[in-house]
Amino acid sequence: MTTLESAPAKLSNLLQETFKRSETYLSGISEQRVFPSAEHLKLLEHFNESLPERGSDALQVLSLLDTYGSPNTVASQGGRYFGFVTGGVTPAALAAKLLGTTWDQNNGARLGSPIAAKLEEVALEWLRQLFALPEGTTGALVTGATMANFVGLASARHALLKKQDWNVEEDGLFGSPEFRVIISEESHSTIFKALQMLGLGRNRVTKIPTDDQGRMCAKDLPMLDANTLICVQAGNVNTGSFDDIAEICAKAKVAGAWVHLDGAFGMWAGVSEKHQHLTAGLNQADSWAMDGHKWLNTPYDCGIAFVRDAKAHRAAFALSNAPYLQFGKTEAREPLEYTPEASRRARGIEVWAALKELGREGVSALIQRNCEQAQQFAEGFRKAGFEVPHQVVINQVMVGFGDDETTKQVIRAVQEEGVLWAGATVWKGRTYMRLSCSSHATTTEDVEQSLESIVRCARSIHD
Ligand SMILES: *Cc1c(COP(=O)(O)O)cnc(C)c1O
Numbered sequence: 001m002t003t004l005e006s007a008p009a010k011l012s013n014l015l016q017e018t019f020k021r022s023e024t025y026l027s028g029i030s031e032q033r034v035f036p037s038a039e040h041l042k043l044l045e046h047f048n049e050s051l052p053e054r055g056s057d058a059l060q061v062l063s064l065l066d067t068y069g070s071p072n073t074v075a076s077q078g079g080r081y082f083g084f085v086t087g088g089v090t091p092a093a094l095a096a097k098l099l100g101t102t103w104d105q106n107n108g109a110r111l112g113s114p115i116a117a118k119l120e121e122v123a124l125e126w127l128r129q130l131f132a133l134p135e136g137t138t139g140a141l142v143t144g145a146t147m148a149n150f151v152g153l154a155s156a157r158h159a160l161l162k163k164q165d166w167n168v169e170e171d172g173l174f175g176s177p178e179f180r181v182i183i184s185e186e187s188h189s190t191i192f193k194a195l196q197m198l199g200l201g202r203n204r205v206t207k208i209p210t211d212d213q214g215r216m217c218a219k220d221l222p223m224l225d226a227n228t229l230i231c232v233q234a235g236n237v238n239t240g241s242f243d244d245i246a247e248i249c250a251k252a253k254v255a256g257a258w259v260h261l262d263g264a265f266g267m268w269a270g271v272s273e274k275h276q277h278l279t280a281g282l283n284q285a286d287s288w289a290m291d292g293h294k295w296l297n298t299p300y301d302c303g304i305a306f307v308r309d310a311k312a313h314r315a316a317f318a319l320s321n322a323p324y325l326q327f328g329k330t331e332a333r334e335p336l337e338y339t340p341e342a343s344r345r346a347r348g349i350e351v352w353a354a355l356k357e358l359g360r361e362g363v364s365a366l367i368q369r370n371c372e373q374a375q376q377f378a379e380g381f382r383k384a385g386f387e388v389p390h391q392v393v394i395n396q397v398m399v400g401f402g403d404d405e406t407t408k409q410v411i412r413a414v415q416e417e418g419v420l421w422a423g424a425t426v427w428k429g430r431t432y433m434r435l436s437c438s439s440h441a442t443t444t445e446d447v448e449q450s451l452e453s454i455v456r457c458a459r460s461i462h463d
Contacts, residue, residue, distance in 0.1 A: 153200070184210050
């Protein structure tokens with residue numbers, strides 16, 4: 001039988017080798033194709049083996065991973081990955097994740113890791129201040145905006161049913177009173193997923209139509225009342241546009257409705273003075289969801305939820321009984337009473353590191369630079385005669401190259417060339433290429449080089 005050897009010298013060698021390979025990977029990132037070539041993808045077949053009976057040396061495991069794995073990564077750590085909404089990783093956040101990985105802390109309970117609990121608290125408080133959310137707002141670090149939406153909506157479900165004397169955590173939804181859920185036709189697919197996971201239903205919603213930029217306007221809302229949950233969006237994934245946040249929040253406040261704001265990436269725009277007007281009134285909402293791994297450029301995975309009503313938040317996620325977890329005896333925050341998970345990785349380490357490294361100014365500069373890059377793309381496309389079918393308000397840009405089939409061909413050609421990566425989307429029934437500028441690593445030159453590649457591919461398809 002193989003035993004795991006962890007002699008200090010051997011471990012030290014392994015860590016150094018890991019570090020060396022990581023360094024080589026990152027230093028070559030801007031020369032690497034942004035999406036693996038067909039040839040590289042074939043290397044993945046090396047992983048097609050049945051469960052090994054006998055173990056392998058750790059160095060050999062690492063070598064296999066690097067040899068066949070590294071060429072098959074998407075180069076989202078470089079400056080020319082514009083797919084989905086994908087942030088890079090700031091240097092301090094990367095370093096913090098590396099050290100944090102060697103710590104391997106369990107962020108579930110305070111006792112599981114004092115440093116993880118501390119940095120999560122500090123990071124959440126800094127974020128609360130950054131977005132000027134009300135004092136007393138509680139937060140949670142989860143896997144992404146999907147789960148952050150889930151946390152916000154679960155807290156809303158608790159509060160809205162409690163008003164009707166129903167304890168949903170104790171008694172479930174069978175036979176419960178009802179409340180109304182209002183979303184927009186442009187709500188993100190993960191809002192629907194959160195609703196489906198909470199027993200609120202994807203279809204049992206009132207869907208509000210949006211304007212030509214994908215915005216939900218306050219004037220299109222039905223009368224709100226205290227028995228309503230309304231989901232607003234900061235940052236449409238196609239156009240980057242914002243719902244009428246201030247006015248909708250004001251109406252909801254008067255009516256006593258609960259406003260949940262999905263601001264996965266768009267909420268960050270509020271940190272830039274130039275874009276602040278887009279998120280005005282956002283702190284009047286009742287719950288908020290955003291991502292760290294998008295625009296803050298923390299590593300995967302990292303979502304952030306905030307809830308104004310701390311009691312509702314805790315009621316939705318508190319544990320009912322576990323004799324070995326003695327909570328509630330001190331004032332201290334127990335992380336797992338605010339999240340769906342119990343054991344979880346310590347994301348606060350990286351959020352703290354990124355915020356400490358960037359400061360408010362650095363976050364603002366990052367947001368602003370990415371927004372300028374989106375403008376640079378849009379101007380380049382328009383100058384070349386291609387269609388940008390929306391106002392470019394923050395970091396998202398769509399472009400069309402003719403009919404849907406031609407646009408699809410151009411997207412394929414660009415992806416095959418490998419200088420950059422951008423995907424396809426459908427907007428108002430038509431196909432477009434969609435680019436998201438969300439990385440600190442993206443430079444003006446990256447955008448120029450990408451524009452050249454896109455225009456070249458488009459011209460070659462047109463000719
Ligand atoms: C990305 C995104 C989500 C989902 O975020 P994940 O981090 O992938 O879970 C939700 N809403 C909006 C608006 C998004 O852009």
